[in-house]
Amino acid sequence: MYSSTRIAICGAGPSGLSQLHAFESARQSGSQIPEIVCFEKQNDLGGQWNYTWRTGFDEYSEPVHSSMYHNLWTNLPKECSEYVDYPFDEHFGQPFPSFPPRSIFYDYIRSYAGKNNVRQYIQFNTVVQWISYSENKQKFHVQIKDLKKDKVRSEEFDYVIIATGHFSTPNIPYVDGIETFHGRILHSHDFRFAQDFIDKHVLLIGNGFSAEDISLQLYKYGAKSVTLSYRNKPKDFKWPDKIKEVPLVVKIDNEIVYFNDGSSETVHAIIFCTGYLYYFPFLDDNLRLKLSSNCFYPPNLYKTIFWLNQ
């Protein structure tokens, strides 16, 4: 039933699962499919949606993948996140809001994976450490670590699908004087609960989706004030009283933060909502995206999916 072609899929999040689902559906329809192996470093499927209380490193000293916080709600209308081969109607059996909470969407993803029994293809607690391509062999050489057994091995594949996402490795720029700041500094990647900021003056650097959502959570859970520092232009929402937007932060001196309009604030905590980096440390140089900053259409990916050899 399987051809001799081998395909590695890195990551069992929404995208990796979609690949697995497509191959398994083809197999169940009687097609011959390649041999598929999906490597997932976490102990379960779901990628970002596999929420964890941990920050920094996981129990195997791998960087924590998920940037989810406890009370995250999706920020895209649900229709943008629907699997074409698993309609929401089939899963939920009833209408539900456009912006579901994290746990509901996770339930949908897990059910999608369970429906077609794609777990059979996934090796959990298994991280891909290095991928290179051999022109001679016309194969990908993949170095894999079994985290539970603490054992490294190598395998060869004809194709590799990278489905590890790019909202895991935080971008944390330097701000002049930040080393003098005595409060908590974190990136939204490590934000888990708004309750920890009750009665605090909080500075959010950035005014994208994360800053928008986290500022409202901080407000709801009782932060004393929230200041959003934007790079280019303000959102100019009708923010609640306790939230305001200011221009870019230019300097920090102990607890005082200065902005480029000359204004300043005294704050207790700084949350960087400054986005994520394209980061594929397990890919050989000649297989890897190299971008100076985030962009929607990376130049070396045909249709933003297929890697073009240079």
Added chain:
Amino acid sequence: MYSSTRIAICGAGPSGLSQLHAFESARQSGSQIPEIVCFEKQNDLGGQWNYTWRTGFDEYSEPVHSSMYHNLWTNLPKECSEYVDYPFDEHFGQPFPSFPPRSIFYDYIRSYAGKNNVRQYIQFNTVVQWISYSENKQKFHVQIKDLKKDKVRSEEFDYVIIATGHFSTPNIPYVDGIETFHGRILHSHDFRFAQDFIDKHVLLIGNGFSAEDISLQLYKYGAKSVTLSYRNKPKDFKWPDKIKEVPLVVKIDNEIVYFNDGSSETVHAIIFCTGYLYYFPFLDDNLRLKLSSNCFYPPNLYKTIFWLNQ
């Protein structure tokens, strides 16, 4: 002046610098020495002592190495940290306390490095990604990444000295129910300032050196209370009123923490002072220490220094 032998030193902290110093001293005395290359992933020397405000990842997405906090003072009598070839008297020129603060000791280390001009051997912002040994060639194959250029290369060495330390990768055990805790959870590796815990009830898990020092800092800076949970036995110090020791934490339910003597506490933050892991992800399996927990005398290291082939 150099022999054809090549030696790689991984890490330019106190131990790596000591190696460099010894080789450079030999060279200055007229000895022929091997070619030495020291790879340091940080942008300066000092290892742990190169304090950073960052936690989690550095600007190149490498895990932050230093576990220092702003107000750290050394916890070994200074005599245990003296370089045999650079006496404290020579550096300081006057007596100084047994337990100096971080910045004083860092100054000593930097001066030691400067004295003999060992910077010439160090490649900064350069991380060792993978080391394997070729029996055929009788050489170590070392894969190195230049972080600034975002470029990977390989080199061969006759010997490799691992001087990366083992107080960088936190050990963070699971506690039943911890995912329900709504406050801040961190490991002492990510602790930077005690000021962030003013007026808070803080639980410290562990009662080793870090717990001892951090609990006193929290007390001094105005934490409302500090509870130390020990695994084996209490320190039984004459703690200040606001600090107390309790047995092992067994369960967490929202903000309430339960201990194995049946007692419980309501806390706002949890700091794991549960030590570090021997973690050398850049070493091939057969070159790597494999220990189930920390120990002082790893079985495969002769005199705790030289790796024994198995």
